[in-house]
Amino acid sequence: MVNLTTLKETAEEGLRFLRRQKDVHExxxxxxxxxxxxxxxxxxxxxxxxxxxxxxxxxxxxLSVRAVFTDPKGHRVGMGSEPGNLSLDGVKAALDKARRIAVQDPHFTRLPVPSSERRTLLKYHDPATMELTDTDLVQAGWRALSQALGVFEENGSLKTLVSAKQRLRDLGLIVGGDVTILQERIAIGSSQLPKVQTDESSLIASFITAMVEREDAKGTGFACSTHLNKFRGEAGAEAARNAVAAVGGVRIKDGEYRVILGPQPVADLLSNLVIPSLSADAFYDRSSTFHGQLSRQVANEMVSI
Incomplete structure (x- = not known):
């Protein structure tokens, strides 16, 4: 990854350039x-x-530039971005894009200004996760897989399903999924800030599915962590336990049932249905789930976020 110092220097140099532009108010x-x-x-x-x-x-x-341009008819606001370019030329290109698409916004007052509160959250990221090596990544995957296989190996009820001539693997044990690690670094400079601010964050997420194929049993597990030394691969063990618990399961009859949604389905509904439907693009192209529902109730009153 690009180190934090480089991002900060890019923001500082770019901000100095923006302040020299005669048509840029902020x-x-x-x-x-x-x-x-x-x-x-x-x-x-x-x-x-x-x-x-x-x-x-x-x-x-x-990088991206949000600029307020001076205009005899009133300030115009525009935003432009430049992917894959952290040079001053990238800042210039982003500014040109912002200038071309700038419009008058009667609801815009000014860029955000610092509050009177002091920043309390500092250096909360995990350095080990931010500087993760290839070996660390592979080991994280094996950690989750080993947890799942450990549950299969130690579970007594699975052993009763195989005959004397069979082995546990003949049940068709399957473990799939992934361990995903997010690394983020940012620097932000503004006409309203006394100096460039920087931040780093990281997240380790694992989503695992385990199956006992011969018994048509499947289970899932997921877990999140912010520090590498706290990642134990629990999602693998959870998925395997749920798969074992599903052995001998029966299908319920068709009908309407009251259900309690756990964290995973709630997150799935929000990420794939609710949040995308609240974007401006979704409303403009009329693809929002809530299109035409302004001022109408769209969810049960018991739903709380």
Whole structure:
């Protein structure tokens, strides 16, 4: 990843340039670098496999400029971005885009100003996660997989399903999913800030599915952590336990039932249905779930976020 010092220097240099522009009343410069690291799990007990496959990473960086331009008819506000470019030329290109699309906004007053409160959250990221090595990523994947296999190996009820001539792997034990690590670094400078501010954050998330194929049993597990030394691969164990618990399950009849949604389905509903429907783009192209529902109740009164 691009180090924090480079992001800060880019923001400082870019802000000095923006302050020299005669038609810029005030401006804000945002610089960021984001990385997504993934260790894919693919274990099948009765087919040769590698267990942990496809360790990969995706990194993106760039900057954006939000500027308020002077105009005889009133200030105009515009925003432009430049991906993959942290140079001064990138700042200039982003400013040109902001200038071209700037419009008068009667509801805009000024860029955000600092509050009187002191910042209390500092250096909360995990340095080990931010400087993760390839080996660390692979080991994180194996940690989740090992937890799942450990549950399968130690569970007594599974052993009763195999005959004397069979082995546990003949049940068709499957573990899939991924361990994903997010790394984010930002620097932000503004005409309204005394100096450039920086921040770093990280997240380790694992989503695992385990199956006992011969018994048509499946279970899922998920977990999140912010520190590498606290990541134990619990999602793998949870998925395996849920798969074992599903052995011998029966299907319920069709009908309407009262259900309690856990954290995972709630997060899925919010991420894929509610939040996308609240974007301006969704309203403009009439694809929002809530299109035409202004001032109408769209959810049960018991729903609380």
């Amino acid at each position: 401006a804000e410069l945002f610089v960021a670098d984001n990385a997504v690291l993934t260790a894919r799990l693919n274990y099948v007990s009765h087919i040769p496999c590698n267990g942990v496959e496809e360790p990969k990473s995706i990194e993106s960086y760039g």
